[in-house]
Amino acid sequence: MVFKLEPRAVSSRVMIYQSPIIAVFLTLLAGMVMFRLMGTDPLQALEAFFIEPISTMDGIAELLVKAAPLILIAIGLSIGFQANVWNIGAEGQLTIGALFGGSLALVFYELETPFLIPAMLLAGTFGGMVWAAIPALLKTRFNTNEILTSLMLTYVALLILSYLIHGPLRDPDGFNFPESRLFHNSALMPVLVEGTRLHIGILIALGVAIFAWLFIFKHMIGFQIRVVGLAPAAASFAGFKQKKLIWLALVISGGTAGLAGVIEVAGPIGQIVPVISPGYGFTAIIVAFLGRLHPIGVIFSGLLMALTYLGGDSAQITMNLPNAVTGVFQGMLLFFLLASDVLIRYRIKIR
Amino acid sequence: MIIEFVIPALLTIITASTPLVFAAIGEIVVEKSGVLNLGVEGMMIVGAVGAFAVTVKTGDPYIGVIAGAFSGLLLSFIFGFLTLYLYSNQVATGLALTIFGVGFSALLGHEFVGQTINSLPKLNPSFLSDIPGLGPLVFAQDFMVYLSVLMTILVTWFLMRSRWGLVLRAVGENHDAAHSIGFSVTLIRLLAVLFGGAMAGLGGAYLSLAHTPLWVENMSAGRGWIALALVVFASWRPWRAFFGAYLFGGITIIQLYAQGFGVDVPSQILSMLPYLVTIIVLVMISRDDFRIRISAPACLGKSFHPYG
Numbered sequence: 001m002v003f004k005l006e007p008r009a010v011s012s013r014v015m016i017y018q019s020p021i022i023a024v025f026l027t028l029l030a031g032m033v034m035f036r037l038m039g040t041d042p043l044q045a046l047e048a049f050f051i052e053p054i055s056t057m058d059g060i061a062e063l064l065v066k067a068a069p070l071i072l073i074a075i076g077l078s079i080g081f082q083a084n085v086w087n088i089g090a091e092g093q094l095t096i097g098a099l100f101g102g103s104l105a106l107v108f109y110e111l112e113t114p115f116l117i118p119a120m121l122l123a124g125t126f127g128g129m130v131w132a133a134i135p136a137l138l139k140t141r142f143n144t145n146e147i148l149t150s151l152m153l154t155y156v157a158l159l160i161l162s163y164l165i166h167g168p169l170r171d172p173d174g175f176n177f178p179e180s181r182l183f184h185n186s187a188l189m190p191v192l193v194e195g196t197r198l199h200i201g202i203l204i205a206l207g208v209a210i211f212a213w214l215f216i217f218k219h220m221i222g223f224q225i226r227v228v229g230l231a232p233a234a235a236s237f238a239g240f241k242q243k244k245l246i247w248l249a250l251v252i253s254g255g256t257a258g259l260a261g262v263i264e265v266a267g268p269i270g271q272i273v274p275v276i277s278p279g280y281g282f283t284a285i286i287v288a289f290l291g292r293l294h295p296i297g298v299i300f301s302g303l304l305m306a307l308t309y310l311g312g313d314s315a316q317i318t319m320n321l322p323n324a325v326t327g328v329f330q331g332m333l334l335f336f337l338l339a340s341d342v343l344i345r346y347r348i349k350i351r
Numbered sequence: 352m353i354i355e356f357v358i359p360a361l362l363t364i365i366t367a368s369t370p371l372v373f374a375a376i377g378e379i380v381v382e383k384s385g386v387l388n389l390g391v392e393g394m395m396i397v398g399a400v401g402a403f404a405v406t407v408k409t410g411d412p413y414i415g416v417i418a419g420a421f422s423g424l425l426l427s428f429i430f431g432f433l434t435l436y437l438y439s440n441q442v443a444t445g446l447a448l449t450i451f452g453v454g455f456s457a458l459l460g461h462e463f464v465g466q467t468i469n470s471l472p473k474l475n476p477s478f479l480s481d482i483p484g485l486g487p488l489v490f491a492q493d494f495m496v497y498l499s500v501l502m503t504i505l506v507t508w509f510l511m512r513s514r515w516g517l518v519l520r521a522v523g524e525n526h527d528a529a530h531s532i533g534f535s536v537t538l539i540r541l542l543a544v545l546f547g548g549a550m551a552g553l554g555g556a557y558l559s560l561a562h563t564p565l566w567v568e569n570m571s572a573g574r575g576w577i578a579l580a581l582v583v584f585a586s587w588r589p590w591r592a593f594f595g596a597y598l599f600g601g602i603t604i605i606q607l608y609a610q611g612f613g614v615d616v617p618s619q620i621l622s623m624l625p626y627l628v629t630i631i632v633l634v635m636i637s638r639d640d641f642r643i644r645i646s647a648p649a650c651l652g653k654s655f656h657p658y659g
Contacts (some may be wrong), residue, residue, distance in 0.1 A: 005437075007656070086442055138630070142638040147389065147442070148580050149633065152626040155573050285446055322461040324568075327454020334447040335429060338439040346438075347457035 005346040015344040020290050020301070023337035028331050040319055048318045049311035049325070061196035063306050067269050068201035069094070069277070071302035073284035075205075075212045076253030079291040081218070081285065083225040084232070085249040089135065089150025090257040091281025092157035093128040097258020099161060099169075100127025102265040102272040105187035106169060106180055116186045120262055121204075128258015129251045131157060136250035140243040146250065154281070159297035165274050180272035189267040201263040205302075212295040225249065257281060278309065279327075286334045305330065360604050365496055366562050368600030370395070370554035372499040375585070375592040376506050377550025383510060383580060384543035385523035385650035389445025390430055391551050392575025393452020396557025398423040400456040403566045404463055412471045416556045417493065423552020424545050426452060431544040435537045438654045445647035453569060463566045470564035471495060471557075495557050496655035500593075502550070507589045508593050519543060526655045536655045551575065573626065580629045586646040595632075602628050 031049075032042035053059045073090045080087045087093075101124030108116055136143040136152060162178075171181045189199035216222035228235040228245050235243065260280065265272055287305050291298030312326030374391050381388050406415030430448050431599025433439040471493040510516040519539055522529045526536045554574070559566055577599060585591035606621040637643060 046525040138634055142634045143640050143643070144630075144633050144637040145583065148576060148583075149630050151573070151576050152580075152630050155626045156623050159619040159623050163617050166619075167617070232382060282450055286450065289443060322458055324454055324457035324461060328451065328458050329454075331447060331451025331454050334443075335433065336446060336449060338433050338444050339437050341439060 002351045003201070004349045004351060005348045006344065008345055008347055011345050012343065012347075015291060015341075019340040019343060020292070020297075020337060022340040022343075023290070023333060025305070026336040026340070027329065027333045030336070031329060034325075034328065035321075040321065045315060045319055045321065048315045048321075049089035049329075050307060052318065053307065053310035053314045057193075058196055059310065061193055061198035062310055063303065064202040065197050065298075066309050067302045067307035068205045068267075069264055069280045070284050070305050071202075071205040071299055072208055072256045072263070073253075073259040073281060074084055074291060074298045074302055075209055075286055075295050076256030077288040078291065079212065079216065079222075079225060079294065079300060080249035080253045081231045081288055082293050083245055083249045084229045085139075085246055086147045087132060087135065087250055087253045088130070088147055088285060089152075089154045089157075089281070090253065090284055091277060091279065092150070092154030093131045093254040093257035094261035094264075094277055094281050095154075095157040095161050096131040097124035097128035097261030098265045098272065098276045099164065099261075100124050100130075100258065101185075101262025102180065103169065105183045105266065106272075108187070109181060110184050112184075112186050114121065114186070117189065117266065120187060120266055121259060124262025125255045125259045128254040128256070128261065130254075131258070132218050132250045132254020133247075136247045138251070140246055146246075150250075161272075161276070162274060165272055171271075178274050182271045183266060186268060187266060189263060197268050199263075199267045201267050204259070204263065206299065208259075209295040209299055216295065221245075221248065257284075283309075283330055286330055286337075289334060290337055308333075309333050359420070360441060362607065363604050363607060364597060364600040366493060366600075368596045368601040369496050369499045370557045370562060370574055371578050371581060371596035372503065372593055373495075373554035373557065374551045374575060375581040375596055376499075376502055376589055377547040377554075378578060378582050379585070379587055379589055379592060380506060380510070380519070380550075381543050381547035382651055383523045383587060383648055384519050384540045385526055385653065385655075386428065386434065386540050386544055387441045387445065387447070387652040388427065388430055388547055389442060389579065390448025390452065390543060390575075391547075391578050392571055392573065393449035394423040394454075394551035395555035395558070395575040395578075396456040396569070396571045397426050397452045397459075398465070398552030399559040399570060400460040400566060402556035403468065403559040404459060405464055406468045406560060407466055410469065412469060412560050415560055416471070416553065419556025419560070420549040420552040423555060424549040427544050427548020427551070430548070434654065435540055435544070441652050441654070449504055450574070456620075457568045460566045460568065464568075466566070468560070468564055471561040480645050491630075495553070495561065498553075503549050503589050503593045510589070517596050522652055526650050526653070530655070530657065537657070540655070543597045551578075554578070577625060579630050579635055583643070584632050586636075586642065587648065588646075599625060599628070603620070610620055 035042040035045040054063055077087060077090060101120040104120045104123045131153060135146040135149040138149050139146045165178045168182045171179055189201055192198045192200055224240045225245055228240060264276055283305055287298055287301045290301035308326050308329045312323045315321040315325060316323045374395055378391055398419040402415040402419030405418035406412045426448060430444055433444045454575050473491050473493050522536050522539050530536050558570055578617055581592050581595045584595045603625050605624060609616060609621055
């Protein structure tokens with residue numbers, strides 16, 4: 001018996017949506033094998049990883065708190081990936097966004113006004129845009145590969161954060177700990193459900209998703225972005241301005257990453273700390289692909305990836321498994337997704 | 352005074368450069384075959400943890416080196432299978448390799464944090480290394496430093512002088528033509544990818560066995576990405592990549608010595624140097640669009656579908 005891949009005459013639209021489901025299923029199977037190899041009961045571990053964290057109201061609130069930044073970043077990245085612009089420096093843009101927005105909170109420390117949070121959100125978005133504008137400028141002006149520059153700038157951004165938090169932004173009464181002051185109430189995201197950490201960030205993420213859907217599918221620029229990705233030659237014949245689209249793709253994705261950053265510091269964290277994100281900027285790449293680069297799909301995949309973060313913590317507490325399991329699950333999921341995607345354009349023939 | 356300062360400085364440069372040499376030379380072979388594997392960082396970090404774990408278990412860093420190469424090779428096989436046999440997007444798959452590699456290495460390395468090992472021994476033929484100045488520099492390195500030079504020579508010879516090197520370049524320049532005269536494009540590319548994986552693994556092994564003989568999560572700190580930038584910087588030529596790696600090693604030294612000389616710059620600013628220099632170098636190289644286009648393999652990053 002030999003398996004062969006045979007090209008389909010027309011790409012399968014059904015497979016586009018089935019492939020993520022197949023990938024999740026295969027990841028769970030592989031995860032069970034992994035848990036078995038680590039010497040734990042696979043079913044019990046899967047339960048601790050995927051079910052226990054969301055069995056309480058508190059858990060669901062936490063899921064939404066973690067999903068918000070992932071959804072926001074992935075929406076921006078999806079727009080870029082569709083245009084073949086590979087911004088992989090969202091982690092850096094998130095960091096700069098958090099610094100811009102967070103610094104505003106510290107500058108206006110103890111100023112009570114409802115306008116502070118909106119101003120911080122704008123500042124954070126702007127910060128992310130500025131950081132993403134650097135690879136955009138280098139790409140359009142000097143033809144420099146945006147993958148490498150955006151990633152290098154992530155390391156630079158993390159070092160800027162480290163410098164600022166050990167120096168100018170450090171809490172003056174904080175016994176030299178590398179942390180800023182705790183933000184005052186006006187600089188914190190309004191909480192949605194009392195007693196939990198659930199704040200309005202998830203609503204912002206959903207709003208941005210709907211806005212992005214309208215932009216990509218109902219607006220001329222969104223159409224141009226899709227054409228550039230699918231058929232670059234057609235796009236240049238049609239006279240679409242490629243450089244403008246590269247700028248847009250990078251600045252939009254930088255903006256959503258920056259917004260996610262300020263939402264984190266003004267939301268669950270409540271101050272500026274040396275580590276703002278547990279790799280949301282990189283995980284969002286998986287969220288974008290798993291959500292089929294579609295703003296609504298990204299909402300679902302964002303929730304799923306948020307669950308892998310909660311699952312890692314839960315498995316560490318209840319089963320004493322290393323927290324790094326989260327990263328392995330995320331990586332495996334992307335592998336299986338990329339593998340299943342072959343079925344969109346090919347079918348399996350058994351001879 | 353000069354000798355006292357210059358010799359240790361040069362030794363540090365060699366240690367910092369060697370991992371980059373391995374990773375960049377490996378990636379040149381991969382890219383020359385027309386495959387863009389952005390997962391160098393992932394293969395390096397898995398190589399580092401594999402080498403370290405086996406060294407802890409066996410006590411022998413030489414077996415560790417082999418384990419490092421093998422770990423990188425195994426990971427690159429996943430990449431080769433997905434991109435070459437399932438036609439997945441090379442950029443996305445490379446990113447997946449890095450994300451998975453960072454997570455997987457953290458999981459594997461969990462129990463090795465804080466453990467110590469015998470680092471890779473320096474070869475010490477006393478009659479040669481006793482030569483003042485030059486002796487310790489040229490004759491008393493560990494064997495991987497010499498291996499990195501040897502691999503650069505071998506890869507240059509292979510790509511430019513051997514028949515199979517010519518075939519590999521043909522596959523990278525025009526896979527349809529190479530296919531039509533009867534070469535197995537997919538198999539040749541898979542072998543190139545595996546070689547690149549083993550080399551990245553060696554680079555990682557050098558990090559955890561010689562550079563800093565410890566396991567720390569994320570210890571590759573972007574070196575895999577810098578190696579990718581070096582390939583572009585070198586216009587896909589092994590010797591240029593070799594010297595490029597030493598240039599970056601030289602930047603590391605500024606970090607270490609600037610504060611020793613009383614330069615009052617925050618350490619974070621100095622740590623930014625390798626990343627900033629990478630960006631500047633990329634800009635200088637890439638602005639010449641024509642040069643990139645003539646030196647990059649023409650089929651770089653494109654999937655090959657044997658049935659059209």
